[in-house]
Amino acid sequence: MKRVLITGAAGFLGSHLCDRFIKDGFEVLGMDNLITGNLSNIEHLFGNKHFTFYNHDVSNFVHVPGELHYILHFASPASPIDYLKIPIQTLKVGSLGTHNLLGLAKAKNARILVASTSEVYGDPLVHPQTEDYWGNVNPIGPRGVYDEAKRFQEAITMAYNRFHGVETRIVRIFNTYGPRMRLNDGRVLPAFIGQALRGEDLTVFGDGSQTRSFCYVDDLVEGIYRLLFSDYDLPVNVGNPDEITIKEFADEIIKLTGTNQKVVYKELPKDDPTQRQPNINVAKEKLDWSPKVSRAEGLKITYDYFKQLPKTEWYKKEHDFKNFNRK
Numbered sequence: 001m002k003r004v005l006i007t008g009a010a011g012f013l014g015s016h017l018c019d020r021f022i023k024d025g026f027e028v029l030g031m032d033n034l035i036t037g038n039l040s041n042i043e044h045l046f047g048n049k050h051f052t053f054y055n056h057d058v059s060n061f062v063h064v065p066g067e068l069h070y071i072l073h074f075a076s077p078a079s080p081i082d083y084l085k086i087p088i089q090t091l092k093v094g095s096l097g098t099h100n101l102l103g104l105a106k107a108k109n110a111r112i113l114v115a116s117t118s119e120v121y122g123d124p125l126v127h128p129q130t131e132d133y134w135g136n137v138n139p140i141g142p143r144g145v146y147d148e149a150k151r152f153q154e155a156i157t158m159a160y161n162r163f164h165g166v167e168t169r170i171v172r173i174f175n176t177y178g179p180r181m182r183l184n185d186g187r188v189l190p191a192f193i194g195q196a197l198r199g200e201d202l203t204v205f206g207d208g209s210q211t212r213s214f215c216y217v218d219d220l221v222e223g224i225y226r227l228l229f230s231d232y233d234l235p236v237n238v239g240n241p242d243e244i245t246i247k248e249f250a251d252e253i254i255k256l257t258g259t260n261q262k263v264v265y266k267e268l269p270k271d272d273p274t275q276r277q278p279n280i281n282v283a284k285e286k287l288d289w290s291p292k293v294s295r296a297e298g299l300k301i302t303y304d305y306f307k308q309l310p311k312t313e314w315y316k317k318e319h320d321f322k323n324f325n326r327k
Helices: 012-023 080-085 087-108 144-164 188-198 217-228 246-257 281-287 295-307
Strands: 003-007 027-032 051-055 070-073 111-117 168-173 202-205 211-213 236-238 243-245 263-266
Touching: 003 012, 003 087, 012 027, 012 217, 070 087, 070 217, 080 087, 080 144, 087 111, 087 144, 111 144, 111 217, 144 168, 168 217, 188 202, 188 246, 188 295, 202 246, 211 246, 217 236, 217 281, 236 281, 243 246, 246 263, 246 295
Parallel strands: 003 027, 003 070, 027 051, 070 111, 111 168, 168 236, 202 263
Antiparallel strands: 211 243
């Protein structure tokens, strides 16, 4: 039985990846320090003999006994609320954490896939974004702690690939949504649905003309899975190129939820990208992958998930980091 280590296992994407690899007959080692992850996302796996959980911060030395065939590095705060509140930890997991896991991959002769992001493109001057675009990023702005952590992560991953011969894969993830997202994580989709559930007006930052492209989580997991087992070692965009403005998206959420809230406008945050749309030609060519789930279908599943959560979850405003070491 092949063994895979998944970091960030209790998070939104990590937990779905754990499910996929368990389903496909792997022994899964999940690792998370629970700073933004939630054990409720993986508690259904705790009785499975092929799943082991390690409560550990990968910014510290990582040891895994026995053979290890694959590593998927998904440990990182990923929402603006999180990485603006814990900027040092965000930088550390992208740099020290990635370094530790690449060293582990080298020691175990394992293939490693690291989760990068569309944020490496910053506020792009090229649209849609292709993998050969180097980006337009402010390294010292508030978002720089996340953007630059991911850009460094890509650089050190390719250095281990070229210098040490480690088998590496890099996925650049665009906006993804689905069950197990946190309603209070600051990203646009759960923010809109949370406001609708609470009967609040929907907050649009800027004039609403900025765009995003939303990919359902099952499609993303499939793209990641195919990339891991491909022979392609350069970055690959994985996302849904179906682009929509934030204002149009707010209107879709109001229609979906059957609420009569209005849209209110606030100042656009510094360095917030005005456009997001992946060019997925590389994924189509190298992975034979493209998204299958329509936004209408995915949004209904996601809304039904949020609606059945305890109402206490609807009213949580932000993540609580009070018990975490902030050094």
